[in-house]
Amino acid sequence: MKQFIHSYRELDQAVFENCAIADWPEAKLLLWNNKLAQEIDLPEALRQQPKLQCDLLSGQTSLANSSSYALVYAGHQFGQFAGRLGDGRAHMLGEWPTSTGSLVDLQLKGSGPTPFSRGGDGFCALGPALREYLMSEALHALGVPSARSLGVVSTGATVERDGPTGGAIVCRVAQSHLRVGTFQWFAATEQHPVLAKLTHYALKRHYPEQAAGVKQQAGNSDSAAALALLDAVIDKQIQLLCHWMRIGFIHGVMNTDNCSIAGETIDFGPCAMLGSFNPSAVYSSIDRQGRYAFAQQPAMMNWNMARLAESLLPLIDTNVEAALDLARPLIEGIPARFDSAYYTMLANKFGFSDISAGQQNNPAELRSLIDTMLAAMAKHELDYTLSFRQLTKLLAGELDPKAQDQLEHYFSDSLHDWLGLHGSNLQECGERQLARQQGSEPGKEEHKHDSAVALMRANNPELIPRNYFVEQAIEQTLNQTTKTQGLNLIQDYLSAWQRPYDKQADQCELLQSKADFDQHYRTFCGT
Known part of the structure; x- marks a missing residue:
């Protein structure tokens, strides 16, 4: 029978402190990542029974040979050495062997005080737990190396932060929790x-x-x-x-x-x-x-x-x-x-397989062009994700004339230079778009940018977890009257964010920038 191992804890007694997980009799399962559970080869019985999932995520029951201990570490915080820190509100369950032979840590965050709590309560508010679940899974889907989240439970406890709020535990899954x-x-x-x-x-x-x-x-x-x-x-x-x-x-x-x-x-x-x-x-x-x-x-x-x-x-x-x-x-x-x-x-984001952009071009010229186009994005406060999405559509001959004119206005000569490196120009892009609108079948000439367009689509997401929608899902879940709606919203958003590079319909709400929201947006540590 598969069970946890504790190779890190067995390394030396100085690297951890044994400590018990707090008792959470009112814990309720909010989110469970069955796909991740399957990927790391957790027992099938666990993957099918919400009660067992809740018990595991709250630390009230265990997989074979699990334990509970906190890791010791120090750290510089905003440039200042803070001395000994350690896991002040996290308990390691152990290292779980996956079907590929690798090990992953399972750690509970918000599961109660440890010897490293330094006067803190060791708890986690529900909002930060939901944020970690949303963001870690969205980043993973985007191809960014990231710790994952197995699930979230509410603890039934009240946590005091800026005011009283509900407590929660999130289960982290990582290659390890070793840090600088x-x-x-x-x-x-x-x-x-x-x-x-x-x-x-x-x-x-x-x-x-x-x-x-x-x-x-x-x-x-x-x-x-x-x-x-x-x-x-x-x-x-x-x-x-x-x-x-x-x-x-x-x-x-x-x-x-x-x-x-x-x-x-x-x-x-x-x-x-x-x-x-x-x-x-x-x-x-x-x-x-x-x-x-x-x-x-x-x-x-x-x-x-x-x-x-x-x-x-x-x-x-x-x-x-x-x-x-x-x-x-x-x-x-x-x-x-x-x-x-x-x-x-960046060259890949602009459709070039390497920084030389072809043997006939000077790498320094492409670097300069990239810098110029990024400077134009900053000057005009263009949406980072949507700008690359529009450039991709332009090269593919899929951008409407109005948007094409806007790009020409924002990027000026650099847009022509970029298209020139791809062996194209604005007129050709417009003609390809017109041909598609008229239902014409693309010929060989229309296929000459396929590899560059594919490279751009692989490196430029259509969807990202935009701040507005992350906060919307969290706030609705925190609101008792819309809690169920909030959890459904989280699942809906994550379902879309799991396919961030798929072509999305232009009217998809999640594509839209919320610039006014971002101007006043502030995030908090949650400790």
Whole structure:
């Protein structure tokens, strides 16, 4: 019979604290992710019985060999080292082996106080639990590496935040809950043997190929493992940030305790989505200085990776200067690595398979064109998602003349330059649209942009979890008189958001920008 394992807890007693989950006799099942339950191969009986699902999500019953413990870690919060943090309102149940042989953590958030609660109540309000469920599943569907949500239960308890509100528990599913702050704690407290165990463990669990390479090397295995882990995590973080920038996601609280070693999006408290393209966009109410603004996120990723490197220095070499000489090239190399990945991502959004845009073109010219078109989006406050959707339709010959004229007005000469790189022009796009309206069959000439259009559709979502609709679903669920409607709305929205790259009808409500709403929108951490 399949059961939880506890490889992380068995690593060392210093990495966790055993603690009991609070008793929740009035827990009620609100949301259950049966698709995810099937993907991670949870028992079929559990997938069919809501009572068992509710009991699992509230921690009142267990799968075989589950436990309850909180993880210890430190972290920088908005640039300031906060010392020991740890799971103040989360309990790990264990690592569940999937049918593919990989492990996923199952963790309950909002399940009660732990030794790390620091005076907090250990609870989670219903609103933040619903937000995490909505956003994590929407990001996963968008192709963004992300922790997932197995379900949400209401606890029946009243939680005091800005005022009284209902309590809830959300069950997180992640590759692991190791974070930069985990390594910071054991470095800061000079628990170097534990730091070494942690490094080898993380490398073996998340980067087995690199772990195998380290094993084959002669010399200091701790040093080799630390450098290999740092390099691998940097690569994953670069990939993650490119996905965030691709879809217009703003995390809102990129503290080192929220930076996953596995390269997944974790902690959805104050996150938001870009509507109008504004590189300086900040929605988090606690980010008063704009540290984690949309365009600042790559620099903050770099900063977080520097903190990881600092934590690993004791393993890299006992001589600090020698350790710095080995780690510095990896940190200093991040901007160039990110720049290459970032412009490749943007080239794909504009329909080019790589930044060279064809052998006959200068990569610098395409970069300049991309920058010019993004600057036009910012100047005219164009909707980020809809702008790329319209550009895709223009290249496909599917955009109506009025919208085509608007694009020409906003982008001016850069639109002609972009079409020119694709071997087309506005007149040809208009003629293809006219031919489609008249029911003409496209010929070979009309197929010449198919691969570019397909690339754009694969990288530019039609639907994103827009802030207005996320808040609408949450607010209706919090309102007792519309709670059932709110839960139905969540399911309806998620059903649409599970197909974010499918062509949608223009009149689909979820496509529409709510710019006026975003202008005054603020998100909150929820703690």
